Amino acid sequence: MVSFPPKSALTTPLPTTHTNANLSSTHLDSLDQEDDxxxxxxxxxxxxxxxxxxxxxxxxxxxxxxxxxxxxxxxxxxxxxxxxxxxxxxxxxxxxxxxxxxxxxxxKEAEVAVSKLPPSSPQKQPGASSKKCTPPPGQKATTYALMIDAGSTGSRLHLYTFSHCDPTPGALPKLEDEGFYTTKPGLSSYAGRPKEAAKSLRSLMQHAVGAKGVPEKERSCTPVAVKATAGLRLLGERESQEILREVERWLTEEWPFTVVEDGVTIMDGRDEGVYAWITINSLLGLIGPSDALPSNSAAIMDLGGASTQIVFEPTFSPKSPSKLAPGDHVYDLDFAGQDHVLYQHSHLxxxxxxxxxxxxxxxxxxxxxxxxxxxxxxxxxxxxxxxxxxxxxxxxxxxxxxxxxxxxxxxxxxxxxxxxxxxxxxxxxxxxxxxxxxxxxxxxxxxxxxxxxxxxxxxxxxxxxxxxxxxxxxxxxxxxxxxxxxxxxxxxxxxxxxxxxxxxxxxxxxxxxxxxxxxxxxxxxxxxxxxxxxxxxxxxxxxRMVWMGKQVNGVELGWALGAALAMVQGHLSCRAD
Missing domain, CATH: 3.30.420 (Nucleotidyltransferase; domain 5)
Structure with a gap:
């Protein structure tokens, strides 16, 4: 069973100290979708x-x-x-x-509007500023999460603001806002220079503590993760792990956020597809803790430049002799208190x-x-x-x-x-x-x-x-x-x-x-x-009908949001310094 965040396979916890960060910021252009x-x-x-x-x-x-x-x-x-x-x-x-x-x-638009979403979608919930906002017991009305996509040609920071206004325990949050910032080159450009690799993320983290970033009082409870993709995979085990260890140390010691367990890692290709599956199904209100959810989740078929991924949740009739065969294609997902057995495969x-x-x-x-x-x-x-x-x-x-x-x-x-x-x-x-x-x-x-x-x-x-x-x-x-x-x-x-x-x-x-x-x-x-x-x-x-899009209610249909949702749905704790 895979739960989020997974237990660390990378490093043991490191002692934490703080230094003052340079708060100057730089406007960075978006990276082209074919960069990697x-x-x-x-x-x-x-x-x-x-x-x-x-x-x-x-x-x-x-x-x-x-x-x-x-x-x-x-x-x-x-x-x-x-x-x-x-x-x-x-x-x-x-x-x-x-x-x-x-x-x-x-x-004219590459998105699905809120009006077209089912009532079960968290995007239909009131915002944290609304008088109708009723957070679940023990939950703040607003939380934040930082997800860094460390691609081969550059790194991208997704700064998510979530509101929790559904009183149902374990309910999925509504995405209120997403800040998106980029920097070049990518971590893989710093082979043999792990300290420089970590410091290359400074401009991104400055946004996280800037005027439009995470409020100071919320930073110690805000999780941060770094998911590396194609570039670091090519470096080889030793050099890539040197960079990841230094990035984790640098984030932990120099920044006030909570680096989640196993949060700085090379993302497995199977996780990428599943995270995208979480993004779509959560935005559409097809997964979560509610008994009122539709019975069928959505499948995704993602076509990139080098590979294509498919992820779906098969349903077998109780009378059918067929079952999902064991293998790497099986993904046991524990999300929002619900178990999902997914089929996934990346056709390289x-x-x-x-x-x-x-x-x-x-x-x-x-x-x-x-x-x-x-x-x-x-x-x-x-x-x-x-x-x-x-x-x-x-x-x-x-x-x-x-x-x-x-x-x-x-x-x-x-x-x-x-x-x-x-x-x-x-x-x-x-x-x-x-x-x-x-x-x-x-x-x-x-x-x-x-x-x-x-x-x-x-x-x-x-x-x-x-x-x-x-x-x-x-x-x-x-x-x-x-x-x-x-x-x-x-x-x-x-x-x-x-x-x-x-x-x-x-x-x-x-x-x-x-x-x-x-x-x-x-x-x-x-x-x-x-x-x-x-x-x-x-x-x-x-x-057979096929849906397509870039966004749902202005939210990009990629893996980053799914990874962030999986992270905040995990058992997170605030750091104590």
């Missing part, structure tokens, strides 16, 4: 090269255990059909015609940017494989940007220089040129990459041989939320939330038909869509991968 991508890609590539061989990563990438010869044979046979027969505009599947149009308008290598690379590699292998019968054999190591390789997943005649780096072959760069073959042609390539038919050692499997209970059987009624790149690529094109898988199929088919196709009339008057599609020759590839991941990989039915 290159380091995440390095992690993914490390896994592909055999550096991480645990059972939980089995089947985590489409090229695992595929030799160049095997890939060439698969890609060649499949892509030969594509190039011979897939040069039409590309129609939909199962009756979803490419010519369908939509009058949907791109959403199936993020959007890795999917692009995998498709490009497949197309290039086919190109090389087909060259020999034509009497002009191409040597992989001789490929350069002068080689213009036809790609069915790109718009007709549009080109892009791409990097190819399949296992067992030298990294090269080539120029991919779109054939405009359309949706069906692109789909056939993408579905090879998804590896739906990979060996499944413990059925049922989603894709790439990874065990997962079938959503149609154990999660038929719950809402599915698609986050991150799902939203970034789909929402600007006018598909509003919630959307059906069939409507996403139609949108994908329309986009893949190309800029000169009549189907692009659906974007008429949509400046956001036109801006999004400009200079992105791989948009067909991106949408086809997302559709295939949802429909083929996770087996969502054609009429």
């Amino acid at each position: 991508f290159e380091l995440e890609m390095s992690l993914a590539n490390s896994a592909l090269n055999g550096r991480r061989n645990s059972d939980k990563e089995r089947g985590s990438h489409p090229f695992r255990a595929l030799t160049p010869k095997r890939v060439a044979l698969i890609a060649g046979s499949v892509l030969l059909l594509i190039f011979w027969f897939g040069k039409g505009t590309g129609g939909g599947r199962d009756g979803y015609a490419a010519g369908s149009t939509s009058t949907e308008i791109a959403p 290598g199936y993020g959007l940017m890795q999917a692009r690379r995998a498709v490009h590699n497949l197309v290039a292998f086919s190109y090389v494989w087909q060259s020999a019968p034509k009497g002009k054999p191409v040597v992989w190591e001789d490929l350069t940007t002068k080689d213009r390789i036809p790609n069915p997943c790109m718009f007709k005649d549009e080109s892009k220089i791409v990097s190819l780096d399949p296992p067992g072959r030298e990294a090269v760069q080539v120029t991919m040129v779109g054939t405009g073959a359309g949706f069906e042609a692109c789909r056939r390539v993408v579905e090879v990459m998804i590896a739906k038919d990979a060996a499944c050692e413990e059925p049922p499997c989603a894709f790439a041989g990874v065990y997962q209970p079938q959503l149609g059987e154990v999660f038929s009624a719950g809402k599915v939320w698609a986050l991150s790149y799902f939203y970034d690529r789909i929402a600007p094109l006018g598909l509003t939330s919630p959307f059906s898988i069939s409507s996403l199929r139609t949108l994908t088919s329309n986009v893949c038909a190309g800029r000169s196709s009549p189907t692009w009339s659906r974007f008429k008057g949509n400046a956001e869509a036109k801006h999004e599609l400009d200079d992105r020759p791989e948009y067909c590839l991106d949408l086809t991968f997302m559709l295939s991941l949802l429909s083929l990989g996770y087996e969502l039915e054609e009429e």
Whole structure:
């Protein structure tokens, strides 16, 4: 059973002293959402090269255990059909015609308003300043929490203000306010210099004690945690632990806040997905101590650059012989006094940017494989940007220089040129990459041989939320939330038909869509991968509805809030100095 905060596995408590902090502050720009991508890609590539061989990563990438010869044979046979027969505009599947149009308008906001939240959502509760605020016994009306996201290129401080106005014992708090501050570079930039790494967080902590920070009388009871991600994972055990130990010492000795047990750590990938699950389900009022909560929590499908995560709470019929198989995918969560048994998995290598690379590699292998019968054999190591390789997943005649780096072959760069073959042609390539038919050692499997209970059987009624790149690529094109898988199929088919196709009339008057599609020759590839991941990989039915968004009532749908809620729901105590 996992409870929050978990018991420390890092250090023993350290003695505490204080020094006066410099209260000058610096305005810092927000970090781009793709800042961590290159380091995440390095992690993914490390896994592909055999550096991480645990059972939980089995089947985590489409090229695992595929030799160049095997890939060439698969890609060649499949892509030969594509190039011979897939040069039409590309129609939909199962009756979803490419010519369908939509009058949907791109959403003006990426958030769900308070008025649309269920009564059980804590965001519907009155604020701490309201006369209707009745805190639970022994609970202050207002509390604070500090969560530092230590990414690879920078660190971000989330300063949360919570109100506790639901008198139900253990009720989830309402998020009243979030301060967000950033600094660069990230902790991983200070390899071998742990003291400098810790001090790099000074500007963030100055905000926490500044005029808009935590009131002085509340600081000793305010928890702080640091969750590191991709960057520190790459440093190796010794150097990363040196930095984390120094950060914990520095926070404890120089700042007045309570460093929670096991609060300064490298976050496990499974925790990241679960924290995001907590964020959404708490904001929507789907989890908590109340008996009046809906019976079904929401699932999340988060698509990053290097990996994609799925987290949901399966429900098995008492009469069904099927149960959740044991393994690393099981996450026992004790949250707000309630027990949840979650299924979670992070598919390393199936993020959007890795999917692009995998498709490009497949197309290039086919190109090389087909060259020999034509009497002009191409040597992989001789490929350069002068080689213009036809790609069915790109718009007709549009080109892009791409990097190819399949296992067992030298990294090269080539120029991919779109054939405009359309949706069906692109789909056939993408579905090879998804590896739906990979060996499944413990059925049922989603894709790439990874065990997962079938959503149609154990999660038929719950809402599915698609986050991150799902939203970034789909929402600007006018598909509003919630959307059906069939409507996403139609949108994908329309986009893949190309800029000169009549189907692009659906974007008429949509400046956001036109801006999004400009200079992105791989948009067909991106949408086809997302559709295939949802429909083929996770087996969502054609009429299954999917919700997407960036915010709920102005609150970002990321892992940080979930981690903070888990932290404040734990058994916290004020520091005594």
